[in-house]
Amino acid sequence: xxxxxxxxxxxxxxxxxxxxxxxxxxxxxxxxxxxxxxxxxxxxxxxxxxxxxxxxxxxxxxxxxxxxxxxxxxxxxxxxxxxxxxxxxxxxxxxxxxxxxxxxxxxxxxxxxxxxxxxxxxxxxxxxxxxxxxxxxxxxxxxxxxxxxxxxxxxxxxxxxxxxxxxxxxxxxxxxxxxxxxxxxxxxxxxxxxxxxxxxxxxxxxxxxxxxxxxxxxxxxxxxxxxxxxxxxxxxxxxxxxxxxxxxxxxxxxxxxxxxxxxxxxxxxxxxxxxxxxxxxxxxxxxxxxxxxxxxxxxxxxxxxxxxxxxxxxxxxxxxxxxxxxxxxxxxxxxxxxxxxxxxxxxxxxxxxxxxxxxxxxxxxxxxxxxxxxxxxxxxxxxxxxxxxxxxxxxxxxxxxxxxxxxxxxxxxxxxxxxx
Amino acid sequence: xxxxxxxxxxxxxxxxxxxxxxxxxxxxxxxxxxxxxxxxxxxxxxxxxxxxxxxxxxxxxxxxxxxxxxxxxxxxxxxxxxxxxxxxxxxxxxxxxxxxxxxxxxxxxxxxxxxxxxxxxxxxxxxxxxxxxxxxxxxxxxxxxxxxxxxxxxxxxxxxxxxxxxxxxxxxxxxxxxxxxxxxxxxxxxxxxxxxxxxxxxxxxxxxxxxxxxxxxxxxxxxxxxxxxxxxxxxxxxxxxxxxxxxxxxxxxxxxxxxxxxxxxxxxxxxxxxxxxxxxxxxxxxxxxxxxxxxxxxxxxxxxxxxxxxxxxxxxxxxxxxxxxxxxxxxxxxxxxxxxxxxxxxxxxxxxxxxxxxxxxxxxxxxxxxxxxxxxxxxxxxxxxxxxxxxxxxxxxxxxxxxxxxxxxxxxxxxxxxxxxxxxxxxxxxxxxxxxxxxxxxxxxxxxxxxxxxxxxxxxxxxxxxxxxxxxxxxxxxxxxxxxxxxxxxxxxxxxxxxxx
Numbered sequence: 001x002x003x004x005x006x007x008x009x010x011x012x013x014x015x016x017x018x019x020x021x022x023x024x025x026x027x028x029x030x031x032x033x034x035x036x037x038x039x040x041x042x043x044x045x046x047x048x049x050x051x052x053x054x055x056x057x058x059x060x061x062x063x064x065x066x067x068x069x070x071x072x073x074x075x076x077x078x079x080x081x082x083x084x085x086x087x088x089x090x091x092x093x094x095x096x097x098x099x100x101x102x103x104x105x106x107x108x109x110x111x112x113x114x115x116x117x118x119x120x121x122x123x124x125x126x127x128x129x130x131x132x133x134x135x136x137x138x139x140x141x142x143x144x145x146x147x148x149x150x151x152x153x154x155x156x157x158x159x160x161x162x163x164x165x166x167x168x169x170x171x172x173x174x175x176x177x178x179x180x181x182x183x184x185x186x187x188x189x190x191x192x193x194x195x196x197x198x199x200x201x202x203x204x205x206x207x208x209x210x211x212x213x214x215x216x217x218x219x220x221x222x223x224x225x226x227x228x229x230x231x232x233x234x235x236x237x238x239x240x241x242x243x244x245x246x247x248x249x250x251x252x253x254x255x256x257x258x259x260x261x262x263x264x265x266x267x268x269x270x271x272x273x274x275x276x277x278x279x280x281x282x283x284x285x286x287x288x289x290x291x292x293x294x295x296x297x298x299x300x301x302x303x304x305x306x307x308x309x310x311x312x313x314x315x316x317x318x319x320x321x322x323x324x325x326x327x328x329x330x331x332x333x334x335x336x337x338x339x340x341x342x343x344x345x346x347x348x349x350x351x352x353x354x355x356x357x358x359x360x361x362x363x364x365x366x367x368x369x370x371x372x373x374x375x376x377x378x379x380x381x382x383x384x385x386x387x388x389x390x391x392x393x394x395x396x397x398x399x400x401x402x403x404x405x406x407x408x409x410x411x412x413x414x415x416x417x418x419x420x
Numbered sequence: 421x422x423x424x425x426x427x428x429x430x431x432x433x434x435x436x437x438x439x440x441x442x443x444x445x446x447x448x449x450x451x452x453x454x455x456x457x458x459x460x461x462x463x464x465x466x467x468x469x470x471x472x473x474x475x476x477x478x479x480x481x482x483x484x485x486x487x488x489x490x491x492x493x494x495x496x497x498x499x500x501x502x503x504x505x506x507x508x509x510x511x512x513x514x515x516x517x518x519x520x521x522x523x524x525x526x527x528x529x530x531x532x533x534x535x536x537x538x539x540x541x542x543x544x545x546x547x548x549x550x551x552x553x554x555x556x557x558x559x560x561x562x563x564x565x566x567x568x569x570x571x572x573x574x575x576x577x578x579x580x581x582x583x584x585x586x587x588x589x590x591x592x593x594x595x596x597x598x599x600x601x602x603x604x605x606x607x608x609x610x611x612x613x614x615x616x617x618x619x620x621x622x623x624x625x626x627x628x629x630x631x632x633x634x635x636x637x638x639x640x641x642x643x644x645x646x647x648x649x650x651x652x653x654x655x656x657x658x659x660x661x662x663x664x665x666x667x668x669x670x671x672x673x674x675x676x677x678x679x680x681x682x683x684x685x686x687x688x689x690x691x692x693x694x695x696x697x698x699x700x701x702x703x704x705x706x707x708x709x710x711x712x713x714x715x716x717x718x719x720x721x722x723x724x725x726x727x728x729x730x731x732x733x734x735x736x737x738x739x740x741x742x743x744x745x746x747x748x749x750x751x752x753x754x755x756x757x758x759x760x761x762x763x764x765x766x767x768x769x770x771x772x773x774x775x776x777x778x779x780x781x782x783x784x785x786x787x788x789x790x791x792x793x794x795x796x797x798x799x800x801x802x803x804x805x806x807x808x809x810x811x812x813x814x815x816x817x818x819x820x821x822x823x824x825x826x827x828x829x830x831x832x833x834x835x836x837x838x839x840x841x842x843x844x845x846x847x848x849x850x851x852x853x854x855x856x857x858x859x860x861x862x863x864x865x866x867x868x869x870x871x872x873x874x875x876x877x878x879x880x881x882x883x884x885x886x887x888x889x890x891x892x893x894x895x896x897x898x899x900x901x902x903x904x905x906x907x908x909x910x911x912x913x914x915x916x917x918x919x920x921x
Contacts, residue, residue, distance in 0.1 A: 318783070333884070
């Protein structure tokens with residue numbers, strides 16, 4: 001029977017692989033849907049997907065003609081999750097293997113570096129990640145030369161050609177100990193360089209006006225987006241005093257900022273809430289790994305959310321981006337409300353990274369990133385049964401599942417295809 | 421799947437009683453006898469007159485095998501009964517509505533009906549689960565502690581690729597807050613290893629996870645030492661191209677293997693020299709002992725079977741080569757660590773009686789980890805080989821139960837029938853066997869160390885926390901009692917001191 005299931009799976013995979021990449025009409029019926037992050041619970045939901053978009057989510061809704069019906073009784077249905085600040089698509093391995101396109105050590109300029117120049121949607125990390133229910137990601141460099149992390153972008157992990165969702169969405173800046181070491185050798189030296197850049201681009205000072213005939217300054221061009229609110233500043237900061245500097249930046253220059261890392265953000269939770277500064281954090285960070293993170297606690301996310309700060313989650317690292325729901329589950333174990341934790345991997349990052357107009361909920365007209373889970377999506381023993389990105393059914397296959405299938409039964413030479 | 425005592429009783433037909441190299445090991449029993457006497461230099465009778473009349477002998481010299489002895493003592497414990505729990509015994513058994521009695525640091529009784537003795541502290545466990553403590557065979561706590569600053573980077577003796585003379589315990593900083601976080605994750609014993617920069621990274625040390633002022637206060641009494649070895653690209657990266665070592669070696673996988681083999685051959689020669697010294701002294705000759713070589717001390721102890729090889733190895737083909745090196749030099753590999761491709765050779769691992777210590781799903785961070793699959797642990801288990809869940813990480817060690825849960829779920833999705841009780845073996849008895857401490861801990865059995873964890877619920881759930889962690893019957897961690905939540909020296913007077921972690 002098991003081989004029959006595998007065979008059926010293979011046929012389905014073959015169909016999906018050979019079918020043209022077109023969005024179809026799907027009706028997911030009978031499951032429990034959460035339409036707004038962890039909220040908007042709809043039991044016995046009929047989720048209609050057409051033309052890549054959500055049509056409706058209605059309890060016991062009728063299935064119109066022309067829709068492929070998918071039985072989801074006993075299942076949980078959520079939006080595909082979004083992971084923050086990864087380097088997905090910027091390298092397969094990195095260490096002693098392919099080039100790591102997230103690095104900047106030898107760059108001439110760093111501030112305006114564009115990850116789209118290195119982005120490879122064929123990376124095997126993308127299928128590995130999306131079949132686990134993570135369908136969107138923000139992508140930025142990890143830097144290396146100085147404190148600037150280039151310009152971040154947002155991608156969808158679908159199979160289409162339009163995988164870059166929002167280009168030049170943000171500028172990354174690392175003002176932690178790490179950024180200070182590479183960006184001047186100390187915090188004062190780094191801040192001197194940072195302020196010089198911002199002041200040069202600040203339209204209010206007039207210093208940003210280019211002299212006639214002069215070469216355009218790539219950094220100033222990139223920074224201009226901040227002042228016109230077309231982009232925001234993502235600032236890596238962990239120590240409380242550094243997080244206060246981020247708040248001061250917002251006050252001084254007026255642009256939108258978000259805190260990333262934020263190990264001690266809980267200590268200024270009320271101030272962050274008042275200043276409407278979101279925090280993107282790793283809920284598992286509870287160790288004093290550096291002198292910037294002495295106040296790290298697993299309760300960080302819970303405390304920030306309760307204070308009204310918009311929170312989104314980092315995964316442990318890019319290869320482990322798929323472990324995002326586990327991180328969210330651990331935030332719940334440390335006191336965060338389940339609804340807040342699901343928000344932190346769906347509607348919140350959608351809003352923070354500026355794609356909430358088309359992704360993040362299961363409302364009518366939104367991109368149909370939909371996942372059918374075999375249980376509570378934050379539980380470690382749960383996994384997706386089906387994943388849709390922009391309305392396309394994703395084959396539940398990756399390089400890893402291919403290896404699994406090859407070695408399920410050990411033979412002398414598994415490299416030969418087994419004939420059924 | 422593994423028979424009880426598998427690691428201990430495993431027959432090693434090539435290791436003993438053969439001609440040639442193994443002759444040098446025949447004196448093992450005598451040497452062990454000397455070890456138990458615990459003396460560095462044994463004064464022997466000045467003249468064994470019967471053998472060499474007239475020749476005056478010097479003192480007999482033997483090597484102290486335990487120069488840094490454990491000073492561990494259990495924390496104060498109480499006679500404690502935990503009742504009405506779901507109990508996993510760590511050997512594949514599960515008992516509903518069970519009770520467990522701890523007395524004098526040992527498991528006194530467990531099962532359906534265990535009455536509370538007079539004066540016993542009774543902990544009501546309704547809705548909660550009780551398991552053997554988690555044993556992590558791969559940790560760098562203390563040698564790569566928090567904070568991870570240059571000054572505390574003490575895990576790799578980079579400089580030359582063969583450093584079996586260094587001992588991890590000489591780097592362990594007991595004030596690493598990671599130890600206390602691991603207590604909150606239900607870890608009761610752990611092996612601290614040197615890093616993987618070197619072919620031979622040095623000796624490991626097995627600890628009970630209790631606070632201590634020195635590493636000796638934490639040392640698991642009687643636990644054998646391990647020897648960290650590393651396959652593949654790490655030693656190549658550290659030395660290849662002439663970095664760190666002017667000899668430029670190793671820079672290839674074949675260079676790695678040549679490095680292991682030459683070192684083992686040197687160790688055989690060293691052992692022969694000591695054996696000859698033994699024979700000559702006993703024959704009454706006035707002989708000088710061989711010059712001591714700290715590297716060879718460790719390697720010879722492996723050849724004698726006193727020290728267990730813990731081998732960092734990712735790729736299936738590399739592990740297969742190491743199994744032959746093991747046979748060539750008649751030693752044992754206790755476990756391959758990381759073993760990301762163990763699933764490709766699970767049958768060979770079973771046949772050779774070698775454990776695989778694995779992550780549930782880490783992959784891809786280096787070329788050797790590129791073929792990681794989520795079913796690795798479950799497939800090794802399916803083949804009847806010894807599967808272990810390990811962390812190699814100060815965050816991973818805090819939730820090894822979740823790693824086992826993921827591996828279990830992945831195995832079930834691949835059609836394997838694995839119970840929670842079976843999966844807990846990956847966290848307790850199997851790692852205990854790999855470390856050689858299975859007679860003392862790793863399962864719930866009467867007479868064993870009372871190293872147990874009371875979980876707030878099903879430990880295969882992300883929402884479950886360790887409510888209480890017991891080591892030798894004493895509470896080392898209590899989630900609801902701040903007085904039993906240790907704070908490391910480093911955390912005192914700092915932001916976040918004593919906070920919920």
